[in-house]
Amino acid sequence: MISMREAAYRFDDAVFERSVQVIRRCGAVELIEGFARDVRGPGGRPRSGRRFTVMAVLVVALSIxxxxxxxxxxxxxxxxxxxxxxxxxxVGMDPDSALPQGGDEGVEPGEGDQALKASSSARHGGGGYAAFHGWLTRMLEPLDPGADLQAKRVTNGEHRRQLASRSEEAQQASETAERRLLDVVNALVAGSVDQQCPGQL
Incomplete structure (x- = not known):
């Protein structure tokens, strides 16, 4: 039987609302969603199970x-x-399809991704860690300059060889992803500044 575990803390209203304000103001959600649409193109299979949002991810990450x-x-x-x-x-999520209080079953507060992934395998509708990780990876892949590289630890020399062996198309894709990433980072930084021209009335 899978037991419930409470999260070790909660966001108070002030922290949460401040994060919502910053994320709405910065426009990063629209950038990330737009880049994902551009890469994915039209059509595709509708998402099933729990529907997360980029807004929820950014607001919660900033609050953390x-x-x-x-x-x-x-x-x-x-x-x-x-x-x-x-x-x-x-943050654009349906409360009726949200995670139970505590975020996931059978995981103690502070445990790592692997434990959460393991416990999530028993969740209904594929809405646990694996589904969330997969969805978030797909949404952020257009911002990853190294999406074509192997996701494992390599030596500096091997990394240089991988970069040197890129095709022209792969190099252009990496440069495009880096520009997208910088756009999102700059938007987040700008959105966190309350008074951008303090010397002006």
């Missing part, structure tokens, strides 16, 4: 940082599960 913790994928998923119905609506 603001309370002095580390926003891993596992922690973001866990903390989405602590949001109230009203907060879920604010």
């Amino acid at each position: 940082v603001r309370v002095g913790r580390t926003p891993s994928i596992a922690e973001i998923l866990r903390m989405i599960g602590t949001l109230t119905p009203a907060q879920l609506v604010e």
